[in-house]
Amino acid sequence: MSHTLGIRQAQKQKTRQSLLDAALGLLEEQSLSSLGLREVTRAVGVAPTAFYRHFRSTADLGVALVEEALGSLHPMIRTTVAAADTSEERIVRAVELIAHHVDTHPAHVRFIARERHGGVQPVREAIQGQLARFAEEVQAELAKDRESVGWSDDDLLMLAHLYVDQMLITASLFLEALEGSAEERERVAQVATRQLRLISIGRDHWQD
Amino acid sequence: MSHTLGIRQAQKQKTRQSLLDAALGLLEEQSLSSLGLREVTRAVGVAPTAFYRHFRSTADLGVALVEEALGSLHPMIRTTVAAADTSEERIVRAVELIAHHVDTHPAHVRFIARERHGGVQPVREAIQGQLARFAEEVQAELAKDRESVGWSDDDLLMLAHLYVDQMLITASLFLEALEGSAEERERVAQVATRQLRLISIGRDHWQD
DNA sequence: TCATCCAGTTAACAACTGTTCTCCGTAATT
DNA sequence: AATTACGGAGAACAGTTGTTAACTGGATGA
Incomplete structure (x- = not known):
């Protein structure tokens, strides 16, 4: 195992992790069902559409957070x-x-x-x-x-x-x-x- | 106690209860933090602004639901x-x-x-x-x-x-x-x- | 009976939402 | 070196949101 990721996949995972982290932060004062996709991308500093490259929806992101x-x-x-x-x-x-x-x-x-x-x-x-x-x-x-x-x-x-x-x-x-x-x-x-x-x-x- | 309510206050409490009931129904598939005020009034069949006659916000309604x-x-x-x-x-x-x-x-x-x-x-x-x-x-x-x-x-x-x-x-x-x-x-x-x-x-x- | 009150209405506001389509630059592949 | 794959940007969409203001009509109390 332990194959070194290409610089492309590495950056993708980095963004993905940023989305997860930002979401976790925003969820301190609200529930997942009210978490907006734009809200998350704004916190990361990325375009709203970039969200779809990683998650189908905020519910999908939630499942990833459970893991x-x-x-x-x-x-x-x-x-x-x-x-x-x-x-x-x-x-x-x-x-x-x-x-x-x-x-x-x-x-x-x-x-x-x-x-x-x-x-x-x-x-x-x-x-x-x-x-x-x-x-x-x-x-x-x-x-x-x-x-x-x-x-x-x-x-x-x-x-x-x-x-x-x-x-x-x-x-x-x-x-x-x-x-x-x-x-x-x-x-x-x-x-x-x-x-x-x-x-x-x-x-x-x-x-x- | 047990003073008969005027027909005015009675109607008000009726509407208020309708708002509480509608909210409780809507909360079956979401959390309170994503519950919209318009969503509730729409379910009751009342104007959005009527909500303010009973509750300051959906959080306020939530507290009433706790009681x-x-x-x-x-x-x-x-x-x-x-x-x-x-x-x-x-x-x-x-x-x-x-x-x-x-x-x-x-x-x-x-x-x-x-x-x-x-x-x-x-x-x-x-x-x-x-x-x-x-x-x-x-x-x-x-x-x-x-x-x-x-x-x-x-x-x-x-x-x-x-x-x-x-x-x-x-x-x-x-x-x-x-x-x-x-x-x-x-x-x-x-x-x-x-x-x-x-x-x-x-x-x-x-x-x- | 008449003036007052007040629950609910109507209209409008700027701000926000998820989603689609098109495009760009660069890493990956051949 | 040429081509493809793909993460992300940009703009635009229709639809939604909370909140304000001014208004209406029927119950209330003098």
């Missing part, structure tokens, strides 16, 4: 759920990783939270597809634990969805607290940690 | 969390009530799920305010349980938020399954029930 925002997240999910001695350690580590990811990719997190139930169907479906994949990966990791003996696949997937949804809620809360004080963010972390802890306790006593 | 969608929900929350002999009974009842509410008010549920993280700040804040009130009410009901002795107020509120978020997730899943088969909706109910059950188990063993 960018969630596609690179799979390895992180794996390592988060995986390596840990105690489950308490795993919880603390997971919350830290979520907080860090929100710090470094706030616009991505906002986009996913906003468009997960948003007004653009193809984007909603893309997000739900990725989240379903996440849940399956979490399920696979959970299955490796010794706490999971006797669990049915259905129940493991049920628990995995609970974890994934909880991660999204926590990420969204961290996002709201981004501009807030350090104490505010600490409070979010505390609540999220205790919620995960409670779920973990429920898991331990599920078999009774 | 309509969530304001009347408080008593239901109370009765859901309250009366129940066993906690298992309470869980089943809660899921049933959520399913029923989604059946009878799908547009309201969709609106809340969509705009909770949507692109219009005042609406987001209105929803979060109402949800915070919900969480406090749930907390108050939980405090009455004998399972709650020894719990701090903070932990009870943490649990209440977990329940409220879980209710919203469940409602959103029911909404997606609305057009689907009966088996699909039953599967959603099963998963939601087991998730609530797991949380409930975690609650029972929290003190250890």
Whole structure:
């Protein structure tokens, strides 16, 4: 692999990325369904018609943004759920990783939270597809634990969805607290940690 | 109270309600941030300028929709969390009530799920305010349980938020399954029930 | 009964939208 | 070196948007 791109394709990808970045920025204060194609090209400094060289529509651009925002997240999910001695350690580590990811990719997190139930169907479906994949990966990791003996696949997937949804809620809360004080963010972390802890306790006593 | 409205004010409220209803309908396939004022008035069959007699902007209308969608929900929350002999009974009842509410008010549920993280700040804040009130009410009901002795107020509120978020997730899943088969909706109910059950188990063993 | 109020109308405004077609310059291919 | 492929520019299109102003007619209150 790793074939050096021609200077033509390289420039094209550069423009495409600029469009994605500009769109992500504009989506800070609106939803995808109100994002105009001209609005995006204006922000990039390119002619409106250039947009069509890269995307069929803003909905199409939205789907690409889903890939960018969630596609690179799979390895992180794996390592988060995986390596840990105690489950308490795993919880603390997971919350830290979520907080860090929100710090470094706030616009991505906002986009996913906003468009997960948003007004653009193809984007909603893309997000739900990725989240379903996440849940399956979490399920696979959970299955490796010794706490999971006797669990049915259905129940493991049920628990995995609970974890994934909880991660999204926590990420969204961290996002709201981004501009807030350090104490505010600490409070979010505390609540999220205790919620995960409670779920973990429920898991331990599920078999009774 | 209960003063009979003049025929003038009655007509005004009628038009206002028509605007709210039309908007809710239009929001089935888009987000509030892309909802146009003319779009709404056109759907009602009224002049665009009439809109200003009722709302300052579509964002203002959105806030009114939040009141309509969530304001009347408080008593239901109370009765859901309250009366129940066993906690298992309470869980089943809660899921049933959520399913029923989604059946009878799908547009309201969709609106809340969509705009909770949507692109219009005042609406987001209105929803979060109402949800915070919900969480406090749930907390108050939980405090009455004998399972709650020894719990701090903070932990009870943490649990209440977990329940409220879980209710919203469940409602959103029911909404997606609305057009689907009966088996699909039953599967959603099963998963939601087991998730609530797991949380409930975690609650029972929290003190250890 | 008469003056006032006010929800809704009509007309007009500049600004904006997505989309098409035609063109240009240059990288890629032969 | 000649030809093709193609990302982007430019101009124009009909249609839309939010907002203002002045107006109408029927309910309201003296």
